[in-house]
Amino acid sequence: MTSSSAAATTDLDAVVSAAVAAYEQWSVLDPGVRADALLAAATALDENADELITLGLAETGLTRPRLTGERTRTAVQLRLFADVIRAGEYLDVRIDAADPDFAIGPRPAVRRTLWPVGPVLNFAAGNFPLAFSVIGGDSVAALAAGCSVIVKVHPGHPQLSALTAQLVRSALDSAGAPADLLQIVSGEQEGVELLQHSGIRAAAFTGSTRGGVFLAGLAAARDTPIPFFGELGSVNPVYLTAAALTERGDAIADAFVASVAGSAGQLCTKPGFVVAPEHEKFGERIAAAASEVGEHRLLSEKIGDAYRERRTALMDTPGMQVVAAGSVRVDDDGHTWATPTVLRMTEQDLRAAGDDALEECFGPLAVIVTVTGGSDLAALQYELFPGNLTTTLHLAGGEVSPTLAALVTAAAQTSGRVLFDGWPTGVAVTPAMQHGGPFPATTVDTTSVGTAAIGRFLRGVSFQSTPDALLPPPLQDANPWHVPRTEAPAGESAHWGRAG
Numbered sequence: 001m002t003s004s005s006a007a008a009t010t011d012l013d014a015v016v017s018a019a020v021a022a023y024e025q026w027s028v029l030d031p032g033v034r035a036d037a038l039l040a041a042a043t044a045l046d047e048n049a050d051e052l053i054t055l056g057l058a059e060t061g062l063t064r065p066r067l068t069g070e071r072t073r074t075a076v077q078l079r080l081f082a083d084v085i086r087a088g089e090y091l092d093v094r095i096d097a098a099d100p101d102f103a104i105g106p107r108p109a110v111r112r113t114l115w116p117v118g119p120v121l122n123f124a125a126g127n128f129p130l131a132f133s134v135i136g137g138d139s140v141a142a143l144a145a146g147c148s149v150i151v152k153v154h155p156g157h158p159q160l161s162a163l164t165a166q167l168v169r170s171a172l173d174s175a176g177a178p179a180d181l182l183q184i185v186s187g188e189q190e191g192v193e194l195l196q197h198s199g200i201r202a203a204a205f206t207g208s209t210r211g212g213v214f215l216a217g218l219a220a221a222r223d224t225p226i227p228f229f230g231e232l233g234s235v236n237p238v239y240l241t242a243a244a245l246t247e248r249g250d251a252i253a254d255a256f257v258a259s260v261a262g263s264a265g266q267l268c269t270k271p272g273f274v275v276a277p278e279h280e281k282f283g284e285r286i287a288a289a290a291s292e293v294g295e296h297r298l299l300s301e302k303i304g305d306a307y308r309e310r311r312t313a314l315m316d317t318p319g320m321q322v323v324a325a326g327s328v329r330v331d332d333d334g335h336t337w338a339t340p341t342v343l344r345m346t347e348q349d350l351r352a353a354g355d356d357a358l359e360e361c362f363g364p365l366a367v368i369v370t371v372t373g374g375s376d377l378a379a380l381q382y383e384l385f386p387g388n389l390t391t392t393l394h395l396a397g398g399e400v401s402p403t404l405a406a407l408v409t410a411a412a413q414t415s416g417r418v419l420f421d422g423w424p425t426g427v428a429v430t431p432a433m434q435h436g437g438p439f440p441a442t443t444v445d446t447t448s449v450g451t452a453a454i455g456r457f458l459r460g461v462s463f464q465s466t467p468d469a470l471l472p473p474p475l476q477d478a479n480p481w482h483v484p485r486t487e488a489p490a491g492e493s494a495h496w497g498r499a500g
Contacts, residue, residue, distance in 0.1 A: 012194055020148070023119050027146035031088060037171075044168060045078075056130070059158070059159060061297035061335065062129070071130050077131070088482065090458070093112070095488065096110040100490075117201040121200045134164040134184060150185060158186065200226065203219055208232065234441045238392040242279070264296035286324055307336060307362060317356075343365070343368070347371045382414065390424035414437070
């Protein structure tokens with residue numbers, strides 16, 4: 001395999017062996033060196049922005065503003081995790097002093113830190129060719145944790161993936177990172193074989209529910225099962241109150257259409273269902289706003305075919321009404337171009353339609369679900385939308401009620417992010433972000449965005465009565481990495497439970 005692209009025939013054993021060797025060196029490097037390497041990768045993305053975006057335009061059909069923002073986000077992620085490495089809090093270091101008078105018997109000296117799991121396999125996403133691809137969020141979190149990374153590139157943007165890998169590998173090498181810290185391979189079978197390889201210690205995936213469930217099963221069925229974080233499907237329900245529609249219905253309708261149409265609806269956080277009371281003017285405004293949206297190309301022929309099939313099935317569902325028909329067109333190259341489609345049905349008809357109507361539609365389509373004043377919205381959330389990345393509520397100013405409080409609780413139980421008076425598309429790369437949720441949103445309810453994403457690629461290790469010279473640097477008395485530590489001194493247990 002070359003340093004910048006995956007060869008036609010790849011020796012996967014050699015790839016994994018190189019990843020193991022890189023991990024063994026990278027995981028013990030000084031944090032400053034590892035942080036500088038990520039910063040070098042960010043600089044490489046900045047300095048080659050035009051070439052990266054030009055390739056992205058050609059391969060994905062995404063717009064220049066979208067790709068420009070995504071490239072910026074990718075560089076920001078690298079810089080954020082460089083700071084995480086330097087701060088050292090992610091290691092969660094805990095020092096328990098030896099205590100002969102410990103409350104339940106003599107306690108030995110115990111020191112705990114988080115340890116990088118080993119080589120990580122990352123299945124890149126198709127809809128984010130930079131931010132969830134070769135050096136996207138999953139790869140960066142794994143590198144920051146101290147792991148090496150092998151990326152199974154997405155077939156939707158192979159040239160962009162190869163260029164990104166070439167630039168980032170060169171930057172990492174120049175900053176003192178070990179060789180082959182980041183590698184790429186291509187091909188579905190290659191990805192499957194790597195996932196089953198004993199040298200791979202964790203995996204991440206962003207894609208379809210069907211593909212993610214299949215891969216998660218393989219990861220669990222190994223002789224030594226490994227953690228598998230898969231981001232799968234989400235319909236991201238939105239709830240509108242009657243008071244909110246009265247207060248700002250036109251603005252909500254316009255922003256809703258923009259959220260559904262953004263990137264042709266090919267976002268994991270697209271609002272797929274809007275639950276609202278009957279409001280005819282709201283539907284009219286949506287139709288007007290949707291008619292002003294120009295057509296957008298879907299990412300690939302396969303995605304376009306699936307979207308057209310799913311759209312037709314939903315429009316043929318009993319009880320379904322058309323608010324904005326939208327359009328679909330297939331060009332001479334087989335690519336699908338679409339404008340937003342918005343449908344509407346009652347809560348009763350949706351329940352009668354069952355699971356077929358509740359599946360995610362990947363593309364610019366959403367369904368308005370009309371409810372009555374007596375609808376139990378919390379029960380609806382639990383029953384119809386049990387696992388999502390996001391749930392959104394639009395309320396009028398100062399609007400609070402027991403019904404809304406129950407809905408917020410239901411949203412928190414069934415979603416990774418609960419937001420108010422906004423739209424779920426657009427995920428801030430920030431420490432407090434949660435981008436995950438109960439199945440089927442993700443296979444493991446953690447996060448792939450924000451600084452907490454690093455935890456997916458770490459495991460706890462305790463050292464008991466260990467000579468200081470044999471401890472890893474974060475646990476040594478001198479604390480050469482200068483990481484924050486929580487310390488439990490001898491005698492502390494005699495005072496437990498007496499504070500306050």
